[in-house]
Amino acid sequence: MVVSVRDVALAASVSVGTVSNVLNHPDKVSPATVERVTAAIEKLGFVRNDAARQLRAGHSRSIGLVVLDVRNPFFTDIARGAEERAAEARMTVMLGNSDEKAERERAYIDLFEEQRIAGLLISPLADDLPRLRRLRDRGTTVVLVDREVADESFSSVSVDDVGGGYLAVQHLAAQGRRRIAFVGGPMGIRQVVDRLEGASRAANEAGVSLEVILTDSLSVLAGRAAGDALSARAPEDRPDAVFAANDLLAMGVLQALMMRSSIRVPDEIALIGYDDIDFAAAAVVPLSSIRQPAELIGYTAVDLMLREAGGKSDPERVVFQPELVVRESTARPA
Amino acid sequence: MVVSVRDVALAASVSVGTVSNVLNHPDKVSPATVERVTAAIEKLGFVRNDAARQLRAGHSRSIGLVVLDVRNPFFTDIARGAEERAAEARMTVMLGNSDEKAERERAYIDLFEEQRIAGLLISPLADDLPRLRRLRDRGTTVVLVDREVADESFSSVSVDDVGGGYLAVQHLAAQGRRRIAFVGGPMGIRQVVDRLEGASRAANEAGVSLEVILTDSLSVLAGRAAGDALSARAPEDRPDAVFAANDLLAMGVLQALMMRSSIRVPDEIALIGYDDIDFAAAAVVPLSSIRQPAELIGYTAVDLMLREAGGKSDPERVVFQPELVVRESTARPA
DNA sequence: CTGTTAGCGCTTTCAT
């Protein structure tokens, strides 16, 4: 019941080579033969075995994408952008979710390596550079997503996270906030560290205080825990503004502040997030945020990969600039 | 620069067959040899070529999952559940996003078929049963996700959408609402039709009116458009409650009502969504919704697939019951 | 334009 090129060739009274040609180079075959072979394929329900194709051809038409968290709309937006560019090149994107776990990240890299993917796009958790170098040495183009790395030999598409952190805290200070808390973590994630660095710089310049409330992930749940911790403090010990390392955290903080206790945002505590996901605008209190061009990042990442793999260019590093989006959650207190 | 089993065999002074055995059946090889081969693998940086493995073995260790919309947290939650169960079986899940487009759905099914995936989990858009049957006839187990189908020979994991729609409108009517609007579409999506059917039934029983506002997708954007259309009406022509076919639509409606015009929810219009995604609770007005056990659905789908593929059982159909979650958006007007 | 043929890298009998 398993139909192979051989069966198709038989049914169409041609050789297997010709069948392969109508599959891969139809221009090299006479229209009449194409017709006949196509009909046989249809009739027999032949579907090409990609493992065999790939083994022979030596390369795959899939691109691997490893993200930190599939549940974060920022990353699914990146995935959509990547898919779009891949589709233009008649390739596909396979999505792996590391869930912020180094072990799962490693597992996906290895899996993709076994599959000899055409290229790897990765938003790396740790800097497992040796593993990435090995991949590259094998001929797989690696593009770092949402992340630059000291080693300039990797292409990367990133957003200036230090600049974004700076924007956020500068804005809070400009709204008259003096005691700012940075909510984020773990510090193993570069984006978090960079945003904190930018935040510190802005805090110093503005002469406002910045405390750090560490979270163990960048999720709504972790945000809720941080918000609860904040609510549990005596009012005079609370900050008057929170900068959350991403919108998921910010939404969690918001939920905790407004629902569990009844601290008002922005009157008592102003709140700003990061990523500007679609849901930010629809939050209980519409959330100020730092916008990153997620789809464009994904699109560009595939584009760089394709160019580098095509030998058309050397590794390139693209850096986008983030943008402050002001909404109600950081309004000046009445 | 490409390391194969042959190179490893050479380096370890054994035959390729032995290398293969330490890879796949280490118990059949003496510990000392295993040691030697492993060392060689490590030293040479050998990574097995999965295309070759699969070609020879005849099957893959990947499970394909096709969802309607990766940007909908409901589906990424399903994906997480599926991944979890797959990992237990040392398999992986490849995620395909049909984006509610029949053409992309077909493309992914074909792609997965070419890859000879071990099983297909699909939340089908249209009923492309012939294509799914062909897949199954080739030996690939197909499990329908979030969807039952007349053909009982397919396993499926679904949630009672008719029941869910019923719950939603019954609740609205119980809160005293008389003019209800169902916002959803396109009608090519079964879930939408079923939820509408349940809604109609409840509306009839309660003696309230139900109008349908058709959308062209189940996204925040489409919801916003529907909300704008509602706002544009004279107040006396507006419904006093909206049941949105999913939470994304509901969030869009909410944004349009509250931000573009200033129709108050729930005072002027009550609003209930579907799926109970994490963001629903954090909306401007916390959103009532119909909860579905998303991760469990994904987990169960892989489980059914594995059981059926293992020949351990016949096709099975699991149906979960949805659950009403009441929040502020459907409170009785003051 | 079409047919023949040699592998791609691996797993798996079957001997030894």
Added chain:
DNA sequence: ATGAAAGCGCTAACAG
């Protein structure tokens, strides 16, 4: 316990 050898299904020379 290990080695030798036969393909899995397909593509890409190369010949005709």
